[in-house]
Amino acid sequence: MRRRNVITGIAWALIYIFLVLAPLFIMLTGPRAAGREFWRDLSVSLGFIGLAMMALQFVLTARFKWLKAPYGSDIVYHFHRQISFVAFALIITHPLLLFIFSPRTLALLNVFIAPWRARFAVVAVLSLIGLIVFSVWRKKLKIDYYSWRIWHGILAILAVGMALVHVELAGYYVNTPWKRALWIVYAVFWIGLLVYTRLVKPLLLMRKKYRVVDLVQERGGAWTLVLKPDGHAGIRFHPGQFAWINLRSSPFSEKEHPFSISSSAAENLRLSFTIKELGDFTRRIKDTPIGETVYVDGPYGAFTTDRHDHARGFIFIAGGVGITPIMSMMRTMADRDEKRPLVLFYANRDWEGITFREELERLKKRLDLTLIHVLEKPPQNWTGKQGYISRKDIEEVIPKGLERNQLEIFLCGPPPMMRAVDRIINEMNIWPGDFHYERFDLV
Amino acid sequence: MRERLSTIFAVLVGVVSLLLALVFAAIQSGLM
Numbered sequence: 001m002r003r004r005n006v007i008t009g010i011a012w013a014l015i016y017i018f019l020v021l022a023p024l025f026i027m028l029t030g031p032r033a034a035g036r037e038f039w040r041d042l043s044v045s046l047g048f049i050g051l052a053m054m055a056l057q058f059v060l061t062a063r064f065k066w067l068k069a070p071y072g073s074d075i076v077y078h079f080h081r082q083i084s085f086v087a088f089a090l091i092i093t094h095p096l097l098l099f100i101f102s103p104r105t106l107a108l109l110n111v112f113i114a115p116w117r118a119r120f121a122v123v124a125v126l127s128l129i130g131l132i133v134f135s136v137w138r139k140k141l142k143i144d145y146y147s148w149r150i151w152h153g154i155l156a157i158l159a160v161g162m163a164l165v166h167v168e169l170a171g172y173y174v175n176t177p178w179k180r181a182l183w184i185v186y187a188v189f190w191i192g193l194l195v196y197t198r199l200v201k202p203l204l205l206m207r208k209k210y211r212v213v214d215l216v217q218e219r220g221g222a223w224t225l226v227l228k229p230d231g232h233a234g235i236r237f238h239p240g241q242f243a244w245i246n247l248r249s250s251p252f253s254e255k256e257h258p259f260s261i262s263s264s265a266a267e268n269l270r271l272s273f274t275i276k277e278l279g280d281f282t283r284r285i286k287d288t289p290i291g292e293t294v295y296v297d298g299p300y301g302a303f304t305t306d307r308h309d310h311a312r313g314f315i316f317i318a319g320g321v322g323i324t325p326i327m328s329m330m331r332t333m334a335d336r337d338e339k340r341p342l343v344l345f346y347a348n349r350d351w352e353g354i355t356f357r358e359e360l361e362r363l364k365k366r367l368d369l370t371l372i373h374v375l376e377k378p379p380q381n382w383t384g385k386q387g388y389i390s391r392k393d394i395e396e397v398i399p400k401g402l403e404r405n406q407l408e409i410f411l412c413g414p415p416p417m418m419r420a421v422d423r424i425i426n427e428m429n430i431w432p433g434d435f436h437y438e439r440f441d442l443v
Numbered sequence: 444m445r446e447r448l449s450t451i452f453a454v455l456v457g458v459v460s461l462l463l464a465l466v467f468a469a470i471q472s473g474l475m
Contacts, residue, residue: 017456024467042468049460075445082453090460422444432444 005307009070019056023048026182027173039101044173047094051163053087054128055186057156058193063201063244065300072302073242074439081135088132091163095125117169124162131155144280149254160190201297202251208232210271210294215286220353222276222321223285224262227294234268235299237261238306239332240325240410242438243298245273247281247288251295257281260325260412261299265306266335271296274355276321303410303438305329311408313341315397317389317421319413320348323355325438326412334366342367343397345389347374347417351382370397388417391424404431411437 024045059067060080068076098105108118131152134141138148164187167174174180214226225245228234235243239261246256263272277283303325305314316326323346330342348354351373360371374385374393385393398407409430411421418437425435469475 013452017459020456020460021463024463027467028470036472038468038472038474041471042464045464045467045471046461049464053456053460071449072445075449078446079449079453082450083456086453086457086460089457090464426444435444 005070005302012067012070016056020049020052023052023182023186026179029176029178037101039097043094043097046090046097047163048167048173050087050089050091050094051160051167052186053083053090054156054160054163055190057084057087058160058190058197062193062197063297063300068300069302072438073300078439084132084135088128091125091128095121115169117166117171120162120166120169124159124166127155127159127162131159146254153254157194164190198252205246205251205295205297208296210296212288212290212292212294213270215288215290217286218274218355219357220276220320220348220355222274222355224272224274225285225288225294226263227271227273227296228269229271230293234271235296236268237265237299238304239265239329240304240306241299241301241328242303242325243271243273243296243300246295246297247285247292251297255281256295256297258300260328262324262327262331264331264335265328266332274321274324274327276355278321301438303412303436305333305408305410308408310405311340312406313408314343315394315407315409316342316344317394317409317411317413318344318346319389319417321355322411322413322417324412326410327356327359329410330360330363330367330369334363338367340368341370343370343372345372345374345393347389347413348376350375350377351379372397389421389424391427394421394424394428398428398430402430404434407434409435411435415439 027045027048057080060076060083063073071079095105108114109122111119111122114122134143134148134151134155143151164183167183174183209230210227211230212225213228214224216224216226218224237243242258242260244256244258246253249255259273259275261271262274263270275282275285277285305311308314314329316329318326326344330344333342344360346354346360351357354360354373360369363369364371372385372393374387374389375382376387378384378386409425411418411425413421418439422435422437466475
């Protein structure tokens, strides 16, 4: 399983590089256009590569499970973010080179007198600048998540759509059937992706509704939303995976949120999400009426024990509501009569706010589970660990001279804790392939 | 670690793109 994921991961990376560079290879075919300066061809080639990268951004965010499986969804989104800066740098260099080496081209910025090819280019670049600014400084600009998602989609479509029209109107490198075919294929592929993500997928989701059948208050300000498939067999998932859920609105809207599934994967006719009251959407979970329709897009994610059958044991490190995917793993393991040893470090603020506290105690009877609570503000007479999870705590449960692929470590919690534990695991020289986490704080 | 690999890959794609763009421009303009 692990080897297959590595091979698939490398294959997708190579295909990505090929697709990004494909425009250049195609441009080299056919008769060579003569008499152009080096810097002008360099400018155009950077623009082509940047445009191919931007078009491929739609593939990265289209939630294709086969694409995300080798890496995990968070890494694909992380790459989407990083490569957008690269694409932006390449695209912005395209006009800058023209302006530097041929200052008269600056007149093309005057959209009132400029030819249409330049007008489309200006709109594309402005859209791209808007995309970057809104995404990097969303919180500073106080743009709410829903508005950001809507504008992100609009600006991305404008940036790529206008750039494709610009290429067609500029016409210089679309002068042979092969070159023209390349850009038609890119455009059709891109439009097809848009139709799939914005139309086909929501329509498919509408046919697979879920109903809220229970709402359970948990410790720590969390609520468990229990769903049942309405007229279909439900989804099959691996414990630890997440899904996008859409409550009180249609699947065509942008009002969906990713949450980890907290129920056992052994049971696919009841799906649970345990959600802590943290923001506008999550604070209203407790008001969800029984019988409410919910759309579930998933499962997604590579954060699952099911990918590590070879492991001799598992170490889970959870903070607060980060317990939810790990709870799904442990519930599933209990249902599957798992015998391998498990250790759970569970960090919380105080004893009363420990989500699933009682159920974890019960799970100790069904699993070979060592449960280690770490409390920031422990009650009086507390003899357990207090403060934050430390390197010493983790070293106590990891045998010295640990070899690869023996113990798999899963981490889920608030971002500061994730960063701190990530640092500890790196310092301990644990093989990175044995350490797993997924982040959701991407925008 | 995974984020680092992803960032390294993004930088690598950028560098390879730049190099290939230079080669492409050199070929197109007759320098190569």
